[in-house]
Amino acid sequence: MNAIELKNVTFTYGKHMPGAVPALDDVSIQVKSGGITGLIGHTGSGKSTLVQMLNGLLKPDSGTVLLDGIDIWAEPKKIREVRFKAGLVMQYPEYQLFAETAAEDIAFGPRNMGLEGEELDRRVREAARFAGLSEEILGKSPFDLSGGQKRRVALAGVIAMSPKILILDEPAAGLDPEGRRDILGGVKRFSRESGTTVLIVSHSMEDMAMYCDDVIVMAHAKILMHRPTAEVFSRAEELAAVGLDVPLITRVAAALRKNGVDIGLDVYTVDYAADKILGML
Amino acid sequence: MNPIIKAENLSFSYPGDEESKPVKALRGVSFEIPEGSFTAILGHNGSGKSTLAKLLCMVNLPDSGRLWVAGREITAPDATERDILEARRDVGMVFQNPDNQIVATIVEEDVAFGCENLGIPPAEIRERVDAALAAVGMSEYARKQTYNLSGGQKQRVAIAGTIAMNRRCVIFDESTAMLDPMGRREVMDIIAKLNREQGVTVLLITHHMNEAAAADRIIVMNQGQIYLDGSPREVFGKPAAMWAAGLDVPQTTELAYKLRQKGLDVPLYLFDAESCAEAVAEAVRRRSGKSAGGGKTGS
Ligand SMILES: Nc1ncnc2c1ncn2[C@@H]1O[C@H](COP(=O)(O)OP(=O)(O)OP(=O)(O)O)[C@@H](O)[C@H]1O
Numbered sequence: 001m002n003a004i005e006l007k008n009v010t011f012t013y014g015k016h017m018p019g020a021v022p023a024l025d026d027v028s029i030q031v032k033s034g035g036i037t038g039l040i041g042h043t044g045s046g047k048s049t050l051v052q053m054l055n056g057l058l059k060p061d062s063g064t065v066l067l068d069g070i071d072i073w074a075e076p077k078k079i080r081e082v083r084f085k086a087g088l089v090m091q092y093p094e095y096q097l098f099a100e101t102a103a104e105d106i107a108f109g110p111r112n113m114g115l116e117g118e119e120l121d122r123r124v125r126e127a128a129r130f131a132g133l134s135e136e137i138l139g140k141s142p143f144d145l146s147g148g149q150k151r152r153v154a155l156a157g158v159i160a161m162s163p164k165i166l167i168l169d170e171p172a173a174g175l176d177p178e179g180r181r182d183i184l185g186g187v188k189r190f191s192r193e194s195g196t197t198v199l200i201v202s203h204s205m206e207d208m209a210m211y212c213d214d215v216i217v218m219a220h221a222k223i224l225m226h227r228p229t230a231e232v233f234s235r236a237e238e239l240a241a242v243g244l245d246v247p248l249i250t251r252v253a254a255a256l257r258k259n260g261v262d263i264g265l266d267v268y269t270v271d272y273a274a275d276k277i278l279g280m281l
Numbered sequence: 282m283n284p285i286i287k288a289e290n291l292s293f294s295y296p297g298d299e300e301s302k303p304v305k306a307l308r309g310v311s312f313e314i315p316e317g318s319f320t321a322i323l324g325h326n327g328s329g330k331s332t333l334a335k336l337l338c339m340v341n342l343p344d345s346g347r348l349w350v351a352g353r354e355i356t357a358p359d360a361t362e363r364d365i366l367e368a369r370r371d372v373g374m375v376f377q378n379p380d381n382q383i384v385a386t387i388v389e390e391d392v393a394f395g396c397e398n399l400g401i402p403p404a405e406i407r408e409r410v411d412a413a414l415a416a417v418g419m420s421e422y423a424r425k426q427t428y429n430l431s432g433g434q435k436q437r438v439a440i441a442g443t444i445a446m447n448r449r450c451v452i453f454d455e456s457t458a459m460l461d462p463m464g465r466r467e468v469m470d471i472i473a474k475l476n477r478e479q480g481v482t483v484l485l486i487t488h489h490m491n492e493a494a495a496a497d498r499i500i501v502m503n504q505g506q507i508y509l510d511g512s513p514r515e516v517f518g519k520p521a522a523m524w525a526a527g528l529d530v531p532q533t534t535e536l537a538y539k540l541r542q543k544g545l546d547v548p549l550y551l552f553d554a555e556s557c558a559e560a561v562a563e564a565v566r567r568r569s570g571k572s573a574g575g576g577k578t579g580s
């Protein structure tokens with residue numbers, strides 16, 4: 001069954017204003033359960049709007065949003081439950097932090113779900129470990145943390161709710177390379193072990209190539225393609241036409257072919273490229 | 282050439298509160314930035330990059346150490362408020378989040394904002410704003426609403442604001458982090474042009490190794506101190522040191538490193554796809570030539 005399905009979803013911000021254009025224009029997608037799907041697209045293409053549809057923060061003007069086959073707006077009163085089921089880490093999570101300490105901030109979501117005492121404590125610690133937050137940082141005020149540290153706190157806050165679907169809007173922007181590897185690698189392990197469906201929005205083609213099974217490409221409020229990762233990054237020209245790119249290593253593979261060393265064009269990680277090159281010797 | 286910035290043993294701590302100890306964000310940082318140079322600053326989260334930027338823009342003053350900006354010693358015991366105000370005009374900053382930088386609703390008003398604060402006559406402001414918008418390729422948008430712009434366009438407007446103020450040095454604190462690949466390339470091109478054509482000194486704080494590879498020099502911060510300082514070729518020539526500091530190297534360098542481990546002679550310092558591919562192809566040909574007993578060389 002599809003963990004996420006959008007059927008003909010259209011949405012316009014301030015639709016009563018003259019000249020308003022849709023942020024989502026007849027969008028349909030299907031995301032299988034248990035995998036890691038990437039969502040890429042130029043700025044303003046509608047990615048953040050789309051992910052806010054998935055946990056009920058925004059409501060479609062028309063069309064249907066289904067999670068595990070269930071229309072989330074079938075019973076509008078139950079929309080709060082959807083927020084626990086589909087956990088969203090927003091694009092600028094630093095503005096969502098407000099508690100006295102980082103630990104309190106992480107506890108906020110699970111406490112709202114009714115958790116308390118030892119179980120709450122355990123969830124907070126586990127999520128913090130997963131996001132790479134030390135004991136020392138947990139005791140600090142979120143306002144005294146560096147940009148990257150704040151991002152980790154926001155991520156831990158959503159993970160602590162153990163959502164069935166984890167949605168990350170630019171989770172790694174502002175993280176250092178090790179932090180990106182920690183968090184995205186951790187998300188991948190977490191997804192593989194728990195079967196959690198993950199949707200990641202990112203402008204880093206390199207990160208998408210490393211961690212995603214398949215990739216959805218958006219442009220101008222519409223879906224351009226939804227294919228396995230290797231196939232998406234072998235379509236460099238189509239991506240460039242909508243402001244996107246392929247990983248640097250993919251461009252190296254294309255240039256290698258021009259130089260008489262053909263390792264194929266579906267190359268999108270350094271390890272794979274190195275193996276292919278060494279295999280030719 | 283005179284350094285536009287000279288830092289000698291700068292230290293800075295954020296005060297703690299009842300529960301937490303003070304944080305030593307910078308511990309004895311020294312360097313000189315020549316006027317007109319392009320320096321990238323790398324470092325793990327919390328390594329002190331933004332703290333350093335705030336000292337250089339005189340948002341904060343160091344706890345100890347000495348700092349010169351555009352020839353004035355800001356930390357001199359007899360430095361006046363006026364000295365600091367004047368130095369502040371020379372150094373500007375562009376931040377990460379495009380939405381937080383824009384203050385006015387119309388593009389040209391936003392670009393003029395900083396100049397108006399400097400008390401520059403309106404006719405000159407007009408000229409400066411037009412020139413700045415042209416420099417970032419946004420002339421057509423002068424009368425447009427700022428809220429309708431894409432992230433990359435907002436960053437270009439923010440950069441135009443610092444150009445209009447005739448800043449001698451601009452610090453970009455992760456200014457491309459929220460942009461799509463094309464927007465990132467556009468902004469990086471504008472930053473490079475600002476440096477090359479207008480002689481503006483650029484300090485680029487980034488987590489993107491490819492962007493740092495475009496600089497003349499890279500300073501790597503680690504736990505409040507300078508960890509590496511050299512050309513991209515020198516700094517990325519030490520991949521193991523970069524990985525140990527929680528950082529990375531461009532994918533071309535990583536590929537070369539992996540191939541070198543298997544005895545293929547590919548340099549670590551080729552940062553664009555074409556030159557990397559040429560070197561790899563050459564090395565593959567040389568090696569295949571040898572293993573075939575010299576019988577079928579490729580070139
Ligand atoms: N709260 C809002 N009010 C009005 N318009 C909005 C609002 N949020 C987004 N938009 C507009 O909707 C469109 C889609 O925006 P969205 O934030 O979904 O794009 P995105 O793909 O997430 O972009 P980015 O990569 O910059 O984060 C854009 O034209 C944007 O200007």
Ligand SMILES: Nc1ncnc2c1ncn2[C@@H]1O[C@H](COP(=O)(O)OP(=O)(O)OP(=O)(O)O)[C@@H](O)[C@H]1O
Pocket residue numbers: 143144145146147148149174176295296304305306324325326327328329330331332333
């Ligand atoms: N306003 C503040 N109050 C207290 N401590 C702070 C404050 N701002 C930063 N710090 C601390 O100072 C240290 C350096 O932070 P800084 O923001 O300079 O790091 P950075 O290198 O810019 O990191 P990032 O890559 O995450 O932006 C960190 O340990 C951080 O927690």
Ligand SMILES: [Mg+2]
Pocket residue numbers: 047048049091169
């Ligand atoms: Mg977005």
Ligand SMILES: [Mg+2]
Pocket residue numbers: 146147330331332454
């Ligand atoms: Mg910073």
